[in-house]
Amino acid sequence: MTSKALNSFLNDNIADLKERGLYNEIDPVQGPNGPEIKIGDRTLINLSSNNYLGLATEDRLKQVAKQAVDSHGVGAGAVRTINGTLDLHLELEKKLAAFKGTEAVISYQSGFNCNMAAISAVMDKHDAILSDELNHASIIDGCRLSRAKIIRFNHSDMDDLRKKAKEAVESGQYNKIMVITDGVFSMDGDIAKLPEIVDIAEEFDLITYVDDAHGSGVLGKGAGTVKHFGLQDKVDFQMGTLSKAIGVIGGYVAGKANLIDWLKVRSRPFLFSTAVSPADAAASTKAVEILMESTELNEKLWENGNYLKAGLKQLGFDIGNSETPITPCIIGDENATQTFSRRLNEEGVYAKSIVFPTVPRGTGRVRNMPTAAHTKEMLDKAIAIYEKVGKELGVI
Numbered sequence: 001m002t003s004k005a006l007n008s009f010l011n012d013n014i015a016d017l018k019e020r021g022l023y024n025e026i027d028p029v030q031g032p033n034g035p036e037i038k039i040g041d042r043t044l045i046n047l048s049s050n051n052y053l054g055l056a057t058e059d060r061l062k063q064v065a066k067q068a069v070d071s072h073g074v075g076a077g078a079v080r081t082i083n084g085t086l087d088l089h090l091e092l093e094k095k096l097a098a099f100k101g102t103e104a105v106i107s108y109q110s111g112f113n114c115n116m117a118a119i120s121a122v123m124d125k126h127d128a129i130l131s132d133e134l135n136h137a138s139i140i141d142g143c144r145l146s147r148a149k150i151i152r153f154n155h156s157d158m159d160d161l162r163k164k165a166k167e168a169v170e171s172g173q174y175n176k177i178m179v180i181t182d183g184v185f186s187m188d189g190d191i192a193k194l195p196e197i198v199d200i201a202e203e204f205d206l207i208t209y210v211d212d213a214h215g216s217g218v219l220g221k222g223a224g225t226v227k228h229f230g231l232q233d234k235v236d237f238q239m240g241t242l243s244k245a246i247g248v249i250g251g252y253v254a255g256k257a258n259l260i261d262w263l264k265v266r267s268r269p270f271l272f273s274t275a276v277s278p279a280d281a282a283a284s285t286k287a288v289e290i291l292m293e294s295t296e297l298n299e300k301l302w303e304n305g306n307y308l309k310a311g312l313k314q315l316g317f318d319i320g321n322s323e324t325p326i327t328p329c330i331i332g333d334e335n336a337t338q339t340f341s342r343r344l345n346e347e348g349v350y351a352k353s354i355v356f357p358t359v360p361r362g363t364g365r366v367r368n369m370p371t372a373a374h375t376k377e378m379l380d381k382a383i384a385i386y387e388k389v390g391k392e393l394g395v396i
């Protein structure tokens with residue numbers, strides 16, 4: 001017999017979510033996650049992936065992944081510290097360090113897992129972490145796991161950060177203090193104010209940690225937000241993911257050699273969870289190579305992002321204040337946002353609605369993620385559908 005308490009917990013809560021319209025039905029995609037996707041028997045223009053550069057379906061990456069399966073098999077076989085460190089993992093880390101301009105890199109199985117690993121390897125209950133209020137869930141969980149005191153500051157509010165940093169230092173309660181931020185905030189597409197953050201960090205001797213999941217491959221000609229501002233020597237942790245612009249799976253921290261040495265002996269997901277597969281490591285290495293050789297995909301991404309933004313803005317949509325290709329289309333009311341997204345879907349555009357509590361109440365939006373792989377024709381078609389649905393629902 002299974003637990004009655006568990007059953008009633010699950011059934012009651014699922015029913016409650018369904019009643020409030022908050023239960024997320026997941027659409028399975030048939031085939032590759034490219035600029036167009038197939039869901040059921042319909043093909044839709046895909047404006048929802050994080051596959052910024054189109055690398056998830058790139059031929060050169062598929063080729064090296066297949067070769068790695070032939071040469072190394074399908075699994076790493078063990079955790080990195082036993083005998084799961086393959087030459088392919090070391091090549092990936094070496095390539096990433098060159099790309100990021102740091103002494104060393106450690107790779108993990110995912111970006112989420114990387115934040116779980118890296119924050120708690122360095123911070124503990126005698127420390128404090130200053131965390132932007134809009135930081136990603138994996139940062140929040142990584143901070144919690146460390147048991148450090150978490151001090152939230154208002155989003156990108158440098159006066160608030162300085163004030164809270166000063167208070168934390170003057171309290172004399174903490175051994176170490178970290179400031180942690182997303183490099184690019186994925187709901188609005190705005191960029192963290194890293195030059196100011198670094199200044200404040202220098203003034204108060206804060207450890208700096210930038211999660212660049214949405215900045216890598218996008219800003220700094222692909223090398224990320226830290227490079228965009230020329231701050232490679234001033235940021236302690238440059239965290240990134242291999243699952244978004246890089247198109248594969250995995251996460252990493254780039255930094256000084258002593259930091260990476262420490263993470264290799266102290267971060268628990270590195271020590272107790274098997275590394276990414278040979279195909280993943282080889283494909284990620286190839287992706288980084290492509291980005292180092294040419295900025296073509298990066299330029300195409302920006303061109304497409306700017307094209308979509310201009311098209312939607314001209315129609316009269318509120319596209320917020322994005323500084324990156326991420327293009328929110330702000331509708332406001334939660335129900336209206338969900339209806340808008342559903343109508344876009346019915347007309348042929350796959351763009352997800354994002355509403356409270358992910359974003360503040362009354363700022364519901366449909367978020368568009370254009371990629372380098374979209375053609376002008378696809379974007380024109382998407383804009384025409386936006387126009388039709390926008391007029392139909394009285395948004396424009």
Ligand SMILES: *Cc1c(COP(=O)(O)O)cnc(C)c1O
Nearest residue numbers: 110111112136138213241243250
């Ligand atoms: C997506 C994301 C992650 C998690 O990365 P995965 O590689 O998908 O696990 C971490 N941080 C931020 C800011 C993200 O957007």
